Amino acid sequence: MLLLLLLLLLLLLLLVLLLLPPLAMLRQQQSQGPRWSWLAGLQHRVAWAVLCWAAAWQQRRLEQSSLHVGQSQRQTLRWCLKEAQGPRCPLTESTDMTTFRNHLPLTKASQAQEEESGERLLPPTSNQHHGEASLQATLLGLAALNKAYPEVLAPGGMACVTPTSPWPHPLPWPWHALSQVTHPASKAPGALLLEALRSPGLRALEARTAVELLDVFLGLEANGEKLAEAIAAGNPGAPLPRRAAELREALEQGPRGLALRLWPKMQVAVTLDAGGQAEAVAALGALWCQGLAFFSPAYAASGGVMGLNLWPEQPHGVYVLTPGAPLIELLPVKEGDREEAAATILLAEAQKGKEYELVLTDHASLTRCCLGDVVQVVGAYNQCPVVRFVGRLGQTLSVRGEDMREDVFFEALGRAVVQWPGAKLLDHGCVESSILDSSGGSAPHYEVFVALRGLRNLSEENRDKLDHCLQEVSPCYKSLRFRGSVGPARVHLVGQGAFRELREALAACPSSCFPPEMPRVLRHRHLARLLQSRVLS
Known part of the structure; x- marks a missing residue:
């Protein structure tokens, strides 16, 4: 009965959210009056209540799975085998990990193989791999971000400046009511940046990756005068000549600290860590985003989300490797020549200070693929390894x-x-x-x-x-x-x-x-x- 009541309450909250009009832009305009402000506040409170409930649910799932990693990975293996069942699948759902390894040898996603065959060993995941790990990374990442920077998720506190969000799992429209000034999916990068520039009270910027955020700031410098003219003329929205003057003045002082001059309340930049991003983060931190923190909710590689980031306050991203799908194994990397060891290990067997290459099982084609991403274990979350990413063997x-x-x-x-x-x-x-x-x-x-x-x-x-x-x-x-x-x-x-x-x-x-x-x-x-x-x- 209690579970039924909770489900009914959740459905009621979602219904209220869906019935409320999209007020993300309306609440930015002073002329809408107190009635719209009240509705916007109600919308935000309901959305935040649902987010907290969903994040707490995912946190409990993470705690349970990370306390019993071996059992969780065996369940993941059974799921992979069940999904792959067919005439070409040589294994059954009852297969143990040893038999699984013996029957499926490791394959390498080498560049040479891709060029010769024209195919990828792991299928492209242009849909952002909408799975359990992606949803968990998004919900727990939002909760962790709110804990570290409580005002970021206030109404109008965050804007995305690239067409794709850094959050691994896109959430339905009501979730955007929590914080975002703009809705990136339907707009070009230039329009997204223009709307962000019109909002001096922003506390966070979102971009899919750090290299794309770097492109945004380089474009801002190159097209600053055109953007200022558009803001002054009210294209789009109401004319804001004072804001246009602030933009021109900020650009005249050079790139260093530009973000904080444009948005004095800015605290953090949110981007997705996906390999090859460290250089852009360093450049942004040294120049345009000097004084801001950087947060990546997850580390993603071809095939899906590999790790969750629960610590926004960490200066360099560290991630928990989770035991859920996709199935992750670790291939020990020898010091010096980095030749692969004889066999993979499971997450619970990882040793602090050691380096490993990630091995991912693709359930669609049932292949165990060495991704080439090398991690170093820096700690533990219950029985799950906490890692930092070192580099890519394919590079x-x-x-x-x-x-x-x-x-x-x-x-x-x-x-x-x-x-x-x-x-x-x-x-x-x-x-x-x-x-x-x-x-x-x-x-x-x-x-x-x-x-x-x-x-x-x-x-x-x-x-x-x-x-x-x-x-x-x-x-x-x-x-x-x-x-x-x-x-x-x-x-x-x-x-x-x-x-x-x-x-x-x-x-x-x-x-x-x-x-x-x-x-x-x-x-x-x-x-x-x-x-x-x-x-x-």
Whole structure:
């Protein structure tokens, strides 16, 4: 009877929400009067009550599953096998984990396999993988964000500036009444930014990924005067000449701290961590979003949500690997050469301080696929490992078998940029010389394309510093350079907008998937040529 009453109460709350008119824009206008303000307040209170109930329900599910990880993963395995049942499925729902591993060998989602077959080992998830893990990440992420920044989810406190939200599971319209000024699904990026600029009281900005938020701020600088004119003229909405003047004044003072000058109450930027985003977060934090926190509700990879972020106050994202679907295994990574170990382990067996490659079971085709995402265990949530993401094995550079990892290369590039006077790194991409046929009879080498702020030209001395830094961080690379087997890295400065064009080209690819991971090593010649065509020096 109690459960029935709770269900009836929930249905009643949802009905009230659905009957209330969409007031997100109306409550921004002063002329609507106290009646609309009262309805908007009621709408927000009801929406928040439903969110709290749903988040508490998901929190209980997480506690139960994370306290009994082994049992939870066995249940997930049974679910995967049940979903995959058919004439091609060699296993039954009663299969244990050992038999499952023995019957299904590991496969690798290597770039070479994708280019040769034209297919992905894991299907693209352009629908944002609307599953239990995505819903859990969204609800618990909203609850955690509200706990850390209580005023962010107040009416009109948050605006999304990209057409797609960073929350892994899109919620029905009533949920947008909680905080958002704009409804991103039906609007272009320029219109979304314009509406956000009209709201000086914002406390949070949303963007699907950090690289897309970087594009938004670069576009804001490039088109600032047009945006100011539109705001002053009231296109759309009422004319706001004073707000237009504030925008012009804020832009005149330069990029550093621009977000807080435009929105003095701003506290946090919400973006989805999807691989290759750290560079954009660093650039935003050093310039436009200086003084703001960054929060990613989840870490997502091809195939779905891998981990939940329950700690918005952490400066660098850490995530709980959950035992629910999709089924996650961990492949121990050996130190040094990172060759794979003989067998995978389950979540409860993970050891603090160790590095592992994520292995995901795709229930549609029943394959155990090594994703290439490497994590380091930094703690535990009950019996579940808490991890930080280190890098992607698919983004390794190797012209002579040196296997320059993504995180190692980024460390070297960061050391070099610090030595370039006045420079701030915005974006970079790497290409092995064989892709561009640029060796010209010389030793194979790396072609590195960088987008910088504060530096318009690179001297030969500055270019050479990257190669020296690569030798400092990689003894293998240093040995190959000493023997002449590998040539010096060649650094190219590209113009503004080059990496935005690269992302547009990537999004147009048939194999484009959600989330839109940012590649740092380009394997396709046409993408490398795109950056090459935008070289300034």
